[in-house]
Amino acid sequence: MNLTNYHSHTSFCDGRAPMEDFVKEAVRQGFTSYGISSHAPLPFPTHWTMEKEDVAAYLEEFKNLKNEYKDKIELYISLEIDYLDEYNNPSADYFQNLPLDYRIGSVHLLNDDKGEIVDIDCSKENFKEKLEIHFNNDLKATVLTYYSKLMSMVELGGFDIVGHADKIAYNASFCQPGVTEEVWYQKAMKGLLALISEKGCMMEINTKAYHKLGVFYPDVPNFSLIKDLHIPVLVNSDSHYPELVNDGRAEALQALKAAGINTVMELVAGKWKEMPIFI
Numbered sequence: 001m002n003l004t005n006y007h008s009h010t011s012f013c014d015g016r017a018p019m020e021d022f023v024k025e026a027v028r029q030g031f032t033s034y035g036i037s038s039h040a041p042l043p044f045p046t047h048w049t050m051e052k053e054d055v056a057a058y059l060e061e062f063k064n065l066k067n068e069y070k071d072k073i074e075l076y077i078s079l080e081i082d083y084l085d086e087y088n089n090p091s092a093d094y095f096q097n098l099p100l101d102y103r104i105g106s107v108h109l110l111n112d113d114k115g116e117i118v119d120i121d122c123s124k125e126n127f128k129e130k131l132e133i134h135f136n137n138d139l140k141a142t143v144l145t146y147y148s149k150l151m152s153m154v155e156l157g158g159f160d161i162v163g164h165a166d167k168i169a170y171n172a173s174f175c176q177p178g179v180t181e182e183v184w185y186q187k188a189m190k191g192l193l194a195l196i197s198e199k200g201c202m203m204e205i206n207t208k209a210y211h212k213l214g215v216f217y218p219d220v221p222n223f224s225l226i227k228d229l230h231i232p233v234l235v236n237s238d239s240h241y242p243e244l245v246n247d248g249r250a251e252a253l254q255a256l257k258a259a260g261i262n263t264v265m266e267l268v269a270g271k272w273k274e275m276p277i278f279i
């Protein structure tokens with residue numbers, strides 16, 4: 001029944017509950033496999049990423065849970081790793097050498113023209129404010145910087161799944177309604193999808209905001225191109241709360257099917273397999 005999720009946070013980062021609570025809820029809802037992916041350490045402390053000194057405990061806690069729940073669910077360990085710059089990203093030796101089952105690559109941070117790092121993965125009101133303060137209110141340049149960062153991340157590789165590929169779309173659309181229909185925006189998104197396809201990465205359909213904001217990342221208008229480019233997709237809830245592990249999954253699977261995408265990627269006994277959508 002495609003009861004899987006490979007993007008889940010925990011109290012090691014900004015997730016709101018211990019790792020075991022997510023596992024328990026996934027078991028309770030009959031999930032076949034579940035992946036833990038806290039925010040990887042950055043070279044500076046934040047309130048939403050884990051610290052490097054916590055990584056050993058993170059891996060240890062996972063090992064114990066995997067063993068404890070081995071008869072109930074397949075558990076996998078990952079990290080959601082930021083593409084910060086050419087040195088700090090999923091391809092870095094540090095992340096490559098960690099014993100992870102897979103890696104998610106995401107962009108949450110942009111540099112402003114003073115070199116300050118700005119978190120653009122925020123509320124739409126906060127994004128609008130940051131656009132004025134940090135980016136001279138230049139939405140087009142900011143969006144294009146975001147896409148060029150994603151392109152650099154995909155070029156460099158070192159990860160398996162592209163995290164919430166067009167997350168800026170919602171905030172950008174708040175600042176300028178209809179912006180995602182602009183020719184330059186479409187060109188940026190199409191360029192990204194073409195590169196993801198060329199590099200053979202998997203891409204998640206992120207359902208975290210579906211019930212709150214009514215959008216997937218990437219959202220439905222992109223699904224037909226995703227199909228044409230044969231990009232392997234998976235549906236992830238990016239849950240920060242145990243009760244949301246399954247949030248938006250059925251809706252995303254339905255939307256994929258409606259767009260003619262009939263399979264999703266799932267981990268089965270440690271291998272990524274293309275599975276039919278059973279919805």
Ligand SMILES: [Zn+2]
Pocket residue numbers: 080106108163164
């Ligand atoms: Zn993220």
Ligand SMILES: [Zn+2]
Pocket residue numbers: 007009080238
């Ligand atoms: Zn996440």
